[in-house]
Amino acid sequence: MTVVNIGQRIDGQYGELSPQEQRAADFILDHLSDLAVYNASELARLSGVSKATVSRLFRRLGFQDSAEVREHARALRSYGSPVGGPGASAGTPSRLAAHVEAEQENLRRMLVGVEDGRLDEASRLIASARHVLVIGMRNSYPLALHLREQLMQSRDRVTLGPVPGQSIGEDLAELGPRDAVVLFGFRRRAAGFAQLAQAIQRRGVPLVLIADSSARRHSDKATHWLECPIDSVSAFDSYAAAMSLVNLLATGAMGAHVRESRTRIAAITSAYEDLDELEVPW
Amino acid sequence: MTVVNIGQRIDGQYGELSPQEQRAADFILDHLSDLAVYNASELARLSGVSKATVSRLFRRLGFQDSAEVREHARALRSYGSPVGGPGASAGTPSRLAAHVEAEQENLRRMLVGVEDGRLDEASRLIASARHVLVIGMRNSYPLALHLREQLMQSRDRVTLGPVPGQSIGEDLAELGPRDAVVLFGFRRRAAGFAQLAQAIQRRGVPLVLIADSSARRHSDKATHWLECPIDSVSAFDSYAAAMSLVNLLATGAMGAHVRESRTRIAAITSAYEDLDELEVPW
């Protein structure tokens, strides 16, 4: 069974629609991807017809009422691929597609939560801090590790904690207001996380906290709070969006850094060289 | 002038919000990118609070009424489209959008390169191997680390190499045709990569090779070749899609594994428990 979406329905009977109905239909077609955002009254107002006409149009298109259209529009909204009906979901391919769709949604959400300048501020902080300490435990550790490596491309004095056999306290003891800590705090945080965040705050060290929504309660201890979803259709959380955020942060820090450092050229060049570097012959 | 969006407003006073208000705020944060789609009643229903609470929350956040929130949500929604602000775009917002778009493209390509059964085969191999050795150096190391942690959720005998102070040769010496190696080989491979791959092949150990296109020349040494793009608009490669692939592989290995192991229930249960686990009190 193929789902016939509203755009197709309009195309199918555009000719039989009355002039005013066509006007409304035009507007709908022009805002298909946004449709869920408008209600029927607005549709009427924005397309310059009466509410009555919109109401009639929906009927004509085979919908029971405007609520049905709304519902339909929301189903459309999660587009990304005009994936087949839900029936096919049993098999492998759509399981993978669902996975990818979830990732894309995570990316979108990550972006929205970060694009209002937070990312830039955090980048600047990291770029200009005297010393940067990156902390991540358990599932957050690979992210911390990766961020540290990337930051090292454009600045020095970036350390990773905790180093085995040394407490974080020791790392922290050397930091002050002119330094910065990047703390990853994704779900399944180790015990002591709150104390750690608090200790950082008390020492007056600017803190960039990167975590999923479960860490909101700690966000007040951070000077910069970057929320990143890790939702997944599988039993494991997915850190793809987080990985993407790490890239953004490292990139941003490099960009911000170069403005105020004489190492600018060297930094950029070396990073780009890395990119283009030919494989070493073995 | 920075626009203070609703997400920031919530973060700014999350602590002062009442429990129910936090509940509603959580829902809003989780649907920031979608916010324009919901009206206040739905927000109330979906987040499990009364309409009154939602109404009060909006006030608390500095909005006149829900109409203002709606308007605000629509303004937010504008990302992704060429927002068009003439000079205003100053790079930042669309730079981020471009980044996310590149990530999504990587995800799609990763999926296409993997959904023809390769992933399933690799998963089954990993699930049924006697011993699994996961190897990743440099930029691939965080991925290897993460994969190892995830695989440990559903099976034992998963080791990570190389361990500092020990050569990979030693790890490898104990492996044979009934074991498996997962080798990450993303761009900027260390010298010796080719020899390593060859050594694995010669020992007859099944090899899952995960890397970007630059490693194609090594793909013939692998029994399972999973290509994953890491293209990025920035100076750094992005491992988001790779991270996503790791999730798929770990999930698949768990799924394949349970079919032939009595630890099935335990494995699934523990993984799901992790998911739902309440935060430990600190």
Added chain:
DNA sequence: AGGCTGCTGAAACAGTTGTTTCATCTAGCT
């Protein structure tokens, strides 16, 4: 011209949404 048909928006109306009020409840305090 007259009669017919279908399109249309104004208006009436029923249903829904969002705000405010109010009684109840809870936690903290004495």
Added chain:
DNA sequence: AGCTAGATGAAACAACTGTTTCAGCAGCCT
């Protein structure tokens, strides 16, 4: 225990939304 302050949802209500009715109107045929 009694008291207080804040939190909360039910309910009342005002505002808005969407459907239906209805009268006007334009086009068309005879």
